Amino acid sequence: MDFLLNEEQLILQDSVRQFVNERVKPIASTIDAEHKIPDELIRQMADMGFLGSYLPEKYQGAGLDILSYVIIIEEISKACASTGVLISGHTSLACDPIYRFGTDRQKEKWLPHLATGRKIGCFLLTEPDAGSDAANLSTTYKRDGEYFIINGSKNFITNGAFLGTGIVFASSDRNLRHKGISAFIVDLESPGVVILKNESKMGIRGSYTTAFALDEVRVPVENLLGEEHQGFKISMETLNGGRIGIAAQALGIGEGAFERSLQYAKERKQFGKPIGDLQAIQFKLADMHTRLEQSKMLTYRAAWAKDHLPNYAMESAMCKVSASEAATFVTKEALQIHGGYGFITDYEVERMFRDAKITEIYEGTSEIQRIVISKMLLQSK
């Protein structure tokens, strides 16, 4: 068992840190305030290979491993969680299912555009009445000659407003529940795809969260992803990978808040000495660091598992629940260590506290992760 990053991963980590310090950190509070990630930053990240990190070079990806992908999201999320989830949603939820379930033609057609950032990807599973109960889709499809026609609505779609490439889930017969669902690759500039609104949110404000109406959207039959009625399986397998990306985002948010708290504990003086000399603060720092290290182990192990094991649903659910709950714990403690300064927007921990919460909710709530873990425990022989 080796707990060290290899040489390539260390070099990558260094270069991402440098990129983050130069390009992301200086604008993170503006991204939050203006609810927008600049196109220029997205282009720079594409040039760095961050948008197709683990896709093979033949699809213009960077050919890295999953742990490297985790390192990219973790380092970026230390400075800006909105930018972290742009990469995670795009890679895990759009590039990944096309790469894993697509035909050679589909991969050749769609992946280079995604890997180079000409298109930003998203995952259209959730609906107003199908959140945790993902099989309860009311979006339907029917065949019409060489097309499928999709009708329905989708909400809470990360990256939706880019109108790039979407993986859309729809049912041919709602009575079949998960057995009636199919997945389609959809160009979101197609007629009938209508943005209803972009949500105003508590955190990750630079990330778009979009509600759509799908009105008679015509999708060529060649855009069916996997077999017909294999869609629910594709969505679950995709989320098994996606949850590792969200764990990395949560880890980064927590680590960012911890780094700032440690520094602040050394600098801030009260009662004639740095507050880091007070045991009340020391114990907080010890607990924060321990929770983050636990989560890092689980997240890095899940990344390894995705590269090496056929089934990593449990590893992925465990790292997601651990890292997201660590992030909300750590950012709450970070705010407390900063006292009144933590509550004002001049200090970044205020934003990090707001950004952390969603990691316990999207790509499966903590309660859903516990269902996945306990089901697997009870099913195993």
Ligand code: CAA
């Ligand atoms: N991995 C692989 N397969 C899985 C799976 C997993 N994690 N979970 C379930 N399955 C399979 C089951 O094995 C079963 O397969 P068979 O038909 O071959 O037996 C099938 O899926 C149905 O399973 P269940 O009977 O357990 O299904 P269910 O309806 O009871 O629901 C659930 C299971 C785990 C609760 C699932 O609905 C779920 O994960 N819900 C959460 C959905 C979620 O994470 N949504 C987030 C949306 S995306 C997002 O947030 C980001 C964004 O950008 C929009």
